[in-house]
Amino acid sequence: MEEASSLPELNGVLVGSKGSWKHLVGNIILGRDCMFTTDISAESEKREGTVCGRKVTLVKAPSWWRGYPLCDTPALFKTEMMLCTSLCPAGPHAFILVINTNLVFKESYRRATVEHLQTLYGQSVWDHTIIVFCSGLACPAIDDYIQSEGVPLQSLMRQCGNRYHVLCNEDMNSVVKVKELFDKIDAMVLANGSYESDGQLMQSAEDKRREVAQKAANMQLTSQTQKKKLRGLITGGWQPELRILILGWVFSGKSKAANTILNAEEFQAGSRTLESTVRSGEVDGRRVTIVDTPGWWKFFPAMFTSPAVKSEVTRAVSLCSPSPNVILLMFPLDTSFTEKQLEITLDNMKLLGESVWRHVIVVFTFEDCLGDNTIEHHIASEGKPLCTLIKLCGKRYHCLRSKNKDDRTQVTELLEKMEEMVAGKLFYLSAEPERDEEPPSETAEGKGAAKEVNHELDIEWDRQNWEMSHIVKGNGSMELPPLMEVGELCKKTEEQTVPGHNQAKSSEKTWRKSSRHGEAHDVQRPELTAYSMMLEREWNRRETCMEQNLGGNIWTIKGFQSEPDAKEKLRSCEKVQAWLETSSSGYGCGSSVHEA
Structure with a gap:
């Protein structure tokens, strides 16, 4: 493309969640010797090189955990994410959003991605973002992956103008693939200009x-x-x-x-x-x-x-x-x-x-x-x-x-x-610690509500153990229990399908309708969803912690319990739902404390 000559230098910011393999994409683009580190640090990394005849600067931004809303990301990470664009000379031409195709792309992941990018970089970020799918080894059949992940991924792609590319570590034609990526970025810049950060x-x-x-x-x-x-x-x-x-x-x-x-x-x-x-x-x-x-x-x-x-x-x-x-x-x-x-x-x-x-x-x-x-x-x-x-x-x-x-x-x-x-202490904690004040007594209704929610927490914990043990390892031949996805207590999962698995039964209760665009901050959420939102956040945190403990290899998890009883789980859900409809709480995701 002749237009490519207008960009003798190319500046990009690698963004994505932990486990997205941003570091791998950066190493493919600049060459293995550039040595981006893994995606766990709160610090940005800048690397430079000459690729396809032009000077290329890549900045790897800090990552967020998949499914974590912005308020659950540490303030230190958010500040560094915002400031990483200043490491690009004259600002970035493109945000390269990396998605790992070895992992299912859930609706909660999409919402987290949208909230982080849009809040930290502004609404205009979407005019300068291209998705790069990365599998680590052999390049995936990308059309099949996009189709299988359904509404969450396809909605995010539309937000990025349906701009995407595929890079993989073992591709013998990586130089050609990188040149194709640069051509797509050139076309994006020609159409939308360069990204300008909010000075204030x-x-x-x-x-x-x-x-x-x-x-x-x-x-x-x-x-x-x-x-x-x-x-x-x-x-x-x-x-x-x-x-x-x-x-x-x-x-x-x-x-x-x-x-x-x-x-x-x-x-x-x-x-x-x-x-x-x-x-x-x-x-x-x-x-x-x-x-x-x-x-x-x-x-x-x-x-x-x-x-x-x-x-x-x-x-x-x-x-x-x-x-x-x-x-x-x-x-x-x-x-x-x-x-x-x-x-x-x-x-x-x-x-x-x-x-x-x-x-x-x-x-x-x-x-x-x-x-x-x-x-x-x-x-x-x-x-x-x-x-x-x-x-x-x-x-x-x-x-x-x-x-x-x-x-x-x-x-x-x-x-x-x-x-x-x-x-500095002359005493030890007693085995029967003193009570400075009596805790407020709980009503029978309050105790019953807490008992039901605790019961639901335990059931969903066991269900996810079963799911991770059998589904994440790719055992698609097994019959699933009626699905209650991570976060389905807060929303109805968008109509997505996973190859080899049954969809959720249409008769299952929809607990919350997702927003039109999916951003958590775009929805006036009723009070009854407060505890449901906390359930989703607990499960997202559980999943990311297990992935962290296993070094990102979540499909090798072993030793979990067997499938919980689905009818018992659904009965418990209905009891919790009945209580939620009569409950009010200030507990939710929003926090006014020291946002970046």
Whole structure:
């Protein structure tokens, strides 16, 4: 095309969810030597090269988790996503949206993609976006894939002007394929011009970054001063026995962190913990006992924490004989922490009494996603809710990497922080913690509602275990139970089909109609959908956490339970629906706290 000569230089931004293989597409375009890293870091990456006779600059933006609404993406990620366009000389010509064709493209993925791109880059982003499908190995039969994924993918493609391309790692004609991609980008630029960022939004993001950097530096200085003061309390090589109670959300990395501390695979990581378990060992010359506990939900209020979980947490205190002197409160770094998460955490911790905070160290898991940012950058970015929690814990916090577990420095530093905390305390948490105030009594109706929702949570959890075990591995010959897709409690899944599987029965109840364009912020959602929305967010988070634990290879999951009883599940759904219709709640996705 003659028009291609008008772009002697080409600037592109690689965008997409975690697991989309943006790094692979970038390496194919620039050549394997450019070495983009995987899609987990909060940092942008810039690489340059000469391709097809022109200078090419590619910037890989930070990723979001598939199915996560914008409010669940950490503030640090959102700020870096916005500012990554400034790394392109004179701005980007194209946003290259990468989609992994090895994964089903669900409606929740489409909504997350639309919300992230449109909010962070503006409505005009669609005039400058081209979809690149990537399979990693052999190129897929792309027409079949587009047809099989149905409305969610096809709707997103229309939003991008039906511009798409296919790249794969083992294609012998990759140079030809890259040249074809450049021709499509040239045509897009000829028709729509180059992307222009919103100067006011970019300046706001720059100001936010500088503010966070200053706060992070102040936090580091305070932490160092506090450490020096507490180390002065430890004399003569004193090393107390550490009796550690681990608490936190479901899938917050509690079991993996416990294994990291003990330097042994003592706890079952990567699956939901159902019972409190105690293990002991010697770590750096210290006697260490750890009790791992079942987690509570991230999005559901404490009233929906099941009696079984509460009972196990209470029992866990007695397992730290004679009582725990350290409590590690775990939070993953790859998700946001809003006012609602603070409220839910405080309410769940009331089970152990008001004095519990004197023994708590906040531990952040999955430090790998920070890149060169510090943990203080994350805390400062999340703003008031997380800073309030850190202050409540005496400004004690630490972070653990999920990779490079052979580096024991992170564990040694954590043990020292535990010793410093214990040295400053003259008492331990009682096995029967005091109650500073009586919790408000629940009505019989409230208890029944919580019981039904807990029942639904357990049933859907088992159903998804079954689905992941059989469907995600590609066993299409199996008969499915009546489908209740991830998020079907909040919406009716658009009419999409999956090869080899039955569609959802038309008689199933539609719980919410999706919006015309699918953006979550375009719909005036009635109050009755609040808890249904939380269900969808819990399942999306569960799915991404399992993928993270398995290194992205979610189709190799084994060992799940058998198919739950479909009739029982549907009866439970109807009971929850009846309650939702008479319930009101302020719980939802929206958060006004420190959005980028």
